[in-house]
Amino acid sequence: MSIFNLAWLLAGLCVLVHCHHIPIDFQADNQYSLVGHQNLPHLKIAPGNIDFAFKLYHEVALGAAKKNIFFSPLGISTAFSMLALGAKSHTLSQLLSGLSFNQTEITEQEIRENFRALLEHLNNPSRNIELTLGNALFIDEEFKPLKKFLKDAKYFFKSDISHTNFNNSEEAEEEINSYIKKKTNGKLVDVVKGLDAEVVTVLVNYIFMKAHWKNPFNPSNTQEDYFFVDEHTTIKVPMMFRNGLYYTYHDTDLSCQVAVLPYQGTTSAFFVLPDPGKMKQVEDALGRELFLKWLNSLREQRINLHLPKFSISTKYVLKGILRRLGITDIFTNEANLSGITGKPDLQISKAFHQTYLNVHENGTEAAAATVIEAVPVSLFPIMKMSRPFLMIIFESNSQSILFMGRITNPNEN
Incomplete structure (x- = not known):
């Protein structure tokens, strides 16, 4: 043979x-939802x-x-x-x-x-x-x-x-x-x-x-910080930071936070941060129904976002x-x-x-052109990716998951 x-x-x-924001259907309560294009072939x-x-x-x-x-x-x-x-x-x-x-x-x-x-x-x-x-x-x-x-x-x-x-x-x-x-x-x-x-x-x-991010991270805000790989292993990573408006959801049933970072056009990154010790619980529940639940539950709010550069x-x-x-x-x-x-x-x-x-900040020139809101950041909820998290890259018009994965150790290549 x-x-x-x-x-x-x-x-x-x-x-x-x-980059620009992904197309969304703005509801009265600032809900994030999928744009309907049911006639697309x-x-x-x-x-x-x-x-x-x-x-x-x-x-x-x-x-x-x-x-x-x-x-x-x-x-x-x-x-x-x-x-x-x-x-x-x-x-x-x-x-x-x-x-x-x-x-x-x-x-x-x-x-x-x-x-x-x-x-x-x-x-x-x-x-x-x-x-x-x-x-x-x-x-x-x-x-x-x-x-x-x-x-x-x-x-x-x-x-x-x-x-x-x-x-x-x-x-x-x-x-x-x-x-x-x-x-x-x-x-x-x-x-x-x-x-x-x-x-x-x-x-x-x-x-x-x-x-490209809609709202880039300012490189001057990136600082070395701790990332907790597991209960026994701690490493140092370059941690990016931005205070801004993001679509988020706190899933109390699964003990995790979800935040959407928009790219140019119709593509976005979903970051899912399980509470300590809850990664397996979230992974076991992963499926189309859960993903649609997250999509339909997102609300816009201002948060302090910390994301490793890796x-x-x-x-x-x-x-x-x-x-x-x-x-x-x-x-x-x-x-x-x-x-x-x-x-x-x-x-x-x-x-x-x-x-x-490769995930990183925008270049300095583009970051400098971005309006940085002058607000007391201590007043807003914190989402800090300082422990293993999930990442799903999603194109909304075709409803396609382009990439997905779990980042357990940002320094492990």
Whole structure:
């Protein structure tokens, strides 16, 4: 049996500086709520993608007890939905179920068309945010995929297609790594190493995001402070500070605070700070219903916000994680990927995911141009990210979770 190697590489960069507020629907009581765009063609896959994001988080967290977690659920869903173009029979239904698509409510064709519309929406340069999300297929020169598979990959998933000499593994690795480096603005280099001898195809998924805070942190307010990794470990971190208006919510049921920091356009970061000792309680409850509850409960108020300045990089081998979600056939001889070649003679040998995140203040010039409100900060509630917290980067018009994770140690890269 040939091996179809899904060397699935996701590169996520978030450089956070200044920007406009995300679109919100202002209620009389200053409630934050999702802007309704129910007629948009990509919203039918949103519930499945959100469910998959939280299911994936739970599985990733199983193997990362006290480690940082950061990944792009949308990138993973996009890559494997593209792979579904070539899946047949039980392998296809298993893939779609594992990706949280209810096959009684949405058809395979609708999933493809919704992803095409979603990619067009997110890659639109007029959105005032630097965000690129796409795919690439590197195909061995002697391997002949079906024309329909290549055509659909390009049409529905905006995939670049390159013919590569996998007989020269060093040359193939260099070609793929150069592509990834270019698509991630140089943030991920030498990602592919040690390609399997029987590789015939490598699928790459990438996502690059550069966004800016609406209200930047003044660098002169950043000071070294303590971060409590756990009850036994304390470290020092550069802690940013800003007093301002934010949409927040105190979830008394789960003992955590939620605050939304807006970026440019329609993207925002949700920071969730569990009370001491309550991280597992919050993580266990994570899901679409809880996230919608937080969205509908947010209220605008002035707070003193303290947030670490940090940079982290993560990498995951997805095989075990996805198998626990029920996606098993594609990694075995039971795989039916005959939609790629016309024959059920392929299986996935590898699937992995890599991201990079950088959170910092805005530059001094932009910060100086920001109006700093002269108010006695001691009068306002404090939200200080001085212990492990969750971060969810959300695009409201498509209702997509672009990235999510847990920051346990801001100094651990």
